[in-house]
Amino acid sequence: MPSDNDKIELLVKRIKYAPSREWVNSYFELVKRIIKITGLDNDDPRLVMSLSPNSTGWRFPVTINNRYVVALRKKKENEQTKLYVGLIFTASAREIPQLRDSPDLGKWGQFRNLRGEDSDPPYFLRFGNFHELLYWLETSEQIYQSWSEALLAEVGRAKSSPYRKSHEPLMYKMAVDVNFRAEILDRVYTESKPGLGLLPEQIDEPQEFYEGASKSITVNAYERNPQARNACIEHYGAKCIICGFVFHEKYGEIGKGFIHVHHIKPLGEICAEYQVDPINDLCPVCPNCHAMLHMRKPPYSLNEIRAMLKR
Ligand SMILES: [Zn+2]
Ligand SMILES: [Zn+2]
Structure with a gap:
């Protein structure tokens, strides 16, 4: 057995x-x-x-x-x-x-x-x-x-x-047990975390949304709502807020509207009742900058990555 x-x-x-x-x-x-x-x-x-x-x-x-x-x-x-x-x-x-x-x-x-x-x-x-x-x-x-x-x-x-x-x-x-499920998923998805320069594996849902401890399910459910993501992109445009990269400009038609969305708020500050603010909490970033933001846990700030970026 x-x-x-x-x-x-x-x-x-x-x-x-x-x-x-x-x-x-x-x-x-x-x-x-x-x-x-x-x-x-x-x-x-x-x-x-x-x-x-x-x-x-x-x-x-x-x-x-x-x-x-x-x-x-x-x-x-x-x-x-x-x-x-x-x-x-x-x-x-x-x-x-x-x-x-x-x-x-x-x-x-x-x-x-x-x-x-x-x-x-x-x-x-x-x-x-x-x-x-x-x-x-x-x-x-x-x-x-x-x-x-x-x-x-x-x-x-x-x-x-x-x-x-x-x-x-x-x-x-x-x-049936969402806490147990979150624990298992934490194990699966922290093992494959970025850190070796891998991209966050998801376009729509960068995984930091799920890294909070027991409250993560509530946050997930909210974050899965594409409205917050869309509102963020609508506000900032599909342009990396750190390096200015626009997929549409480099890749043409297939890149149109493509961008990752990064969540700025440290997870420690997120509670069950948390409502994401698509403009203050989210920002569009290219996958490169996004990966760099997540080279540290907790992630680097936008300004830290901006300062590292060599022009
Ligand atoms: Zn970028
Ligand atoms: Zn992120």
Whole structure:
């Protein structure tokens, strides 16, 4: 039997499969919602959350009785690796225009009929655009219903899952215990911190937003809001506040509007009720200057980097 520590090591390793902290966090938030909708708890024999990938290549799958209800998987498509989130929907999903017509949905996979199941089986849809999926679940009644009905149908199908022995309580904890999740994510994302001249790995969400201790989730949720970012860029322009670099000028069309946004306020001063001020707390910086700001922890000030910059 592997110890809890071994399992945490494994979990930390597995999480690196996903592209960013923000992404992983959103995934486990989604899992948390599934747990809430279905009312399944860690001891329920119908629930299986496994840590090990299986032969199908899906990662972090959640199974209810016989079927996956959510999982993620990478797929190579014309030289590009795409990350898909698979999610269960009722068969009626095919009548929902947004889903039917979305270019970001992978191949429509329908589950096979289970023994004794006489209705049209549900779909396991693959979303190549996770943000769009989350947006739809928030805004489309139809999509939300098709999803939650499919979840509840699986819950009602049997009394226990044949895969229950693969259930890993640690995964359940990742979903429901946000402090534990933040701890794990701190471990994953401080190990790969800049410092060797690496860029903060994210364009939209520089990771310092997540480095505060237990309060980080609240700050995250706020920082993920692209409005603050946009307001900042609208105010300052997509121009590095330190060195003046403008991507559009050097790279033409593809660089238009591209810039990192750096958060100035030291995390120690951030409390749960903190509301970011897009003009005083955020500023646009190019990825080079951004990386230099983060060469120290806590980050250098804008003026410190400006003073170092050789003209
Ligand atoms: Zn710069
Ligand atoms: Zn930054």
